[in-house]
Amino acid sequence: MYNKNIKKWVALFIGPALFFLTLFLIYPSIQTFIFSFMGRRSEEFVGLDNFIYAFTSRAMLTSFRNNLMWIVFFTFGTVSLGLLMAILVDKVKYEKIAKSIIFMPMAVSFVGAGVIWKFIYDYKPMGANQIGLLNQILTSLGFQPKGWLIQGPLMNNFALIFVGLWIWTGFSMVILSAAYKGIPKDLLEAGRVDGANEWQVFRHIILPYMKPTIAVVATTMAVNVLKIFDIVYVMTNGNYGTEVIANRMYKEMFQYRNYGRASAIAVVLFVLVIPVIFMNVKRMRGEDQ
Structure with missing residues (x-):
């Protein structure tokens, strides 16, 4: 009973x-998987045609390249800058105020951040009034204005990645700062007393102690960046060689009305996320044992 x-x-x-x-x-996941083998209107079976398009079309190859750039530079940038700021801010007198300022971009929606930085990057030909902050600074110093969002494929992609860094670095800093404060102060002082300089203390004490937290933040950033959409959609809509997988999926679904291709791209994106999640789960199980 x-x-x-x-x-x-x-x-x-x-x-x-x-x-x-x-x-x-x-x-919805099962339905999306079924639709990925169907045609434009999900009425006829087309086999692997949609997946062939996803791995061979020029637009998708550009998307894979750009997503790889985002994964490498965005993940490395947010983790390294977040770790650096977590250590430096811990040493200043007004730590809470400094952390609040650095974390503040997280309070702005990604769409809002995209609009803000689109104005900052705005480009007008030489001789015209520049409303973009960066180009106004360049022209006032006697340099030529630059098309930050239209000169690709490196400059504009890095300009978009920088916006992502601006938003997410504060998040990484907060998580890593909590881990940094968990390091026993006696351990740090013992290293310094034994003659280790600050770099040696960081390399041999701080970094190994914070490695699990760094791994969590890195995998979180990698998953976020694999499905990056808002910043690209608002600032370039994937034009000028800035297309990413999620934005391409959106275009196929709502602009071109090709539900089969959109579903196939969604499945590909899901498969790309699985290894990152698997590594994170495996690492967490290893810590529990």
């Missing part, structure tokens, strides 16, 4: 969660 009551309470609490999980996650 007691076990039956427990099962009823378990079903009562877990049942609604399982229902909504199935309705809004599992069912």
Whole structure:
């Protein structure tokens, strides 16, 4: 009787969660996988045609290249800058104020950040009034204005990645700062007393101690950047060689109305995220053992 009551309470609490999980996650995922083998209007079976397009079309190859650039430079940038700021801010007198200022961009929506930086990067030909802050500074110093968002494929992609760094560095700093404060002060002082300089203390004490947290932040940033969409959509809409996978999926779905290709790209994006999640889960299990 007691076990039956427990099962009823378990079903009562877990049942609604399982229902909504199935309705809004599992069912759409299965449906998307089925649609990835269908045609433009999901009416006829086309086999692997949509996946062939996803791995051979010029637009998708550009998307893969740009997503790889985002993964490498965005992930490395947010983790390294966040770690650097976490250590430096810990040494200043007004630590809370400094952290608040650095974290402040996270309070801005990604769309809002894209609009702000689109104005900062704005380009007008030489001789015209520059409303973009960067080009106004360049022209006032006697240099030619630059098309930050239209000169590709390196300059504009790095300009977009910098916006991502501006937003997410504060998040990385907060997480890494918590891990840094967890390092025993006696351990740091012992290293300094033994004659280690600050670089040696960082390399042999701080970095190994914070390695698990750094791995968590890095994998989180990698997952976020694989599905990057808002910044690219608002600032360039994927033009001038800045296309990314999520933005291409959006275009195929809502602009070109090709549901089969959009579903195939969604499946590809999902598969790309799986290894990062798997590594994170494996690392967490290793820590628990």
